Amino acid sequence: MKLQHNLGGLEGLDPVNTEPRVFVEDWEQRIFGIHTAMMALSNHLDKSLPDYDISQVPSTFDSFWSWAHLREGAENIHPFDYFRLRYYEKWLGGISGFFVEEGYITEDELNERAALILKDMADNKSTELPEGGDPAIDTQVEKYLREGDSPKRSTDITPKFNVGDTVRIKTISAGTHSRLPGNLQGRIAQVMEVYEESYTYFYETADGLGTPMPVYNLAFKAEDLWEQSLIEPGSIYYNDIFEAYIEPA
Amino acid sequence: MTSLYPGFRYDADKEAISEARAKALESLLIEKGVITGKTVDQVLSYFDTEMGPFNGAKLVARAWVDPEFKKLLLEDCNAACEMLDLPNGMSGAEGEHMRIVENTADVHNVVVCTLCSCYPWPTLGLPPYWFKDPTFRARVVREPRVVLGEFGVQLSDSVNIRIWDSSAQIRWWVLPMRPEGTESLSEEELAKLLTPEAMMGVALVKAKSE
Known part of the structure; x- marks a missing residue:
């Protein structure tokens, strides 16, 4: 696994930055909006629970885009870059790269347009964004925001574990994208809740997610996670863990 | 704000480059019919006024x-x-x-x-x-x-x-x-x-x- 899969409990870091703003630079809002539109226009929404008629939406976007795609972009980069780049800088790089890879734009096009905008900025001129586009695209974006994309699915799967069971987190490779915090691997926990029905992750990961499966709320005692001198006495760490990551203790 | 973590050295014009690249991307996506000229503003307005x-x-x-x-x-x-x-x-x-x-x-x-x-x-x-x-x-x-x-x-x-x-x-x-x-x-x-x-x-x- 990479360091970004294994952040929990790192020692010797600086004090936290308590900055309360969501966006610390104006441009960060724009890449957030683009990502959210991609989520709303993704071609996998034809299989979602809300009645999205996604193939009829007049956007040229015809790709699969989910949180997994965005997260994989950030998890895939070199750990030094992961920590050097601010949160939305990673988004900007990952999303731009996706549009180039999928053939919507070329790298040259993006670089040339950015150079023109930079020149305008240097000349104190504001580059206007293009106008227009089919309003039905924005109708779908709003519908997605209001109706979402629930991952809950009815299946006939019987959960392998029950409330009260002591379980162990598997030791596995994170691959390019994982939903298992690395520091939990091999650790013991207690099942607090077996969530009703199953949950999909939409996207298949190398470490076993994708198809609907049970999810558990697990409780980890501090002393089962950290060396005694490092723990907060009496604290409990809870996390929701997909069944693919759990084995009997 | 240029840096939230002082341990790394950054280009002085880093934010300007990101601003230009974000705007370039949004412009191209509008021109190519992926999103409209209003999409991003609509998303941001939703979180300003309705979901917060x-x-x-x-x-x-x-x-x-x-x-x-x-x-x-x-x-x-x-x-x-x-x-x-x-x-x-x-x-x-x-x-x-x-x-x-x-x-x-x-x-x-x-x-x-x-x-x-x-x-x-x-x-x-x-x-x-x-x-x-x-x-x-x-x-x-x-x-x-x-x-x-x-x-x-x-x-x-x-x-x-x-x-x-x-x-x-x-x-x-x-x-x-x-x-x-x-x-x-x-x-x-x-x-x-x-x-x-x-x-x-x-x-x-x-x-x-x-």
Whole structure:
């Protein structure tokens, strides 16, 4: 696994930055909006629970885009870059790269347009964004925001574990994208809740997610996670863990 | 703000380059019919006006004055959202499956997403910078009391801390304790005391909003 899969409990870091703003630079809002539109226009929404008629939406976007795609972009980069780049800088790089890879734009096009905008900025001129586009695209974006994309699915799967069971987190490779915090691997926990029905992750990961499966709320005692001198006495760490990551203790 | 972590050296024009690249991308996507000239503004407006911490504040304030509602909020957060006059979409994007946990005199809860930034958008809006910063995510799971101290929260030693990480599909948030000295306040006045930080467990609610 990479360091970004294994952040929990790192020692010797600086004090936290308590900055309360969501966006610390104006441009960060724009890449957030683009990502959210991609989520709303993704071609996998034809299989979602809300009645999205996604193939009829007049956007040229015809790709699969989910949180997994965005997260994989950030998890895939070199750990030094992961920590050097601010949160939305990673988004900007990952999303731009996706549009180039999928053939919507070329790298040259993006670089040339950015150079023109930079020149305008240097000349104190504001580059206007293009106008227009089919309003039905924005109708779908709003519908997605209001109706979402629930991952809950009815299946006939019987959960392998029950409330009260002591379980162990598997030791596995994170691959390019994982939903298992690395520091939990091999650790013991207690099942607090077996969530009703199953949950999909939409996207298949190398470490076993994708198809609907049970999810558990697990409780980890501090002393089962950290060396005694490092723990907060009496604290409990809870996390929701997909069944693919759990084995009997 | 040019750098939130001083340990790395950055190009002086780093933000200008990112601004230009974000604008270049948005321009090209509009021209190619992926999105419209209004899409991004529409998304941002949705979180400015409809889905933000003002929704969570109304839910918490109601829970403080109505024990039956508090019970429902703790048992089924999404159902409780339907009981108040909140915008259409409380179970929409990133709010499909929400849970709230209650702070008491003995237990203090704090929410984190160590792998990314999972956050209940309909009740709290979009995640603040601190929630996304890797240092917070790395440290709060092991040394929550020290991290809370850096946010200005001093808890009695008798208070046990529970940390809620979000690695699957539930979005967690916190029902803070109602501060003393607020008995005469209306529900609307109580809602004004709440902050996103209090509803994620890194602040305590103060009797007077600042």
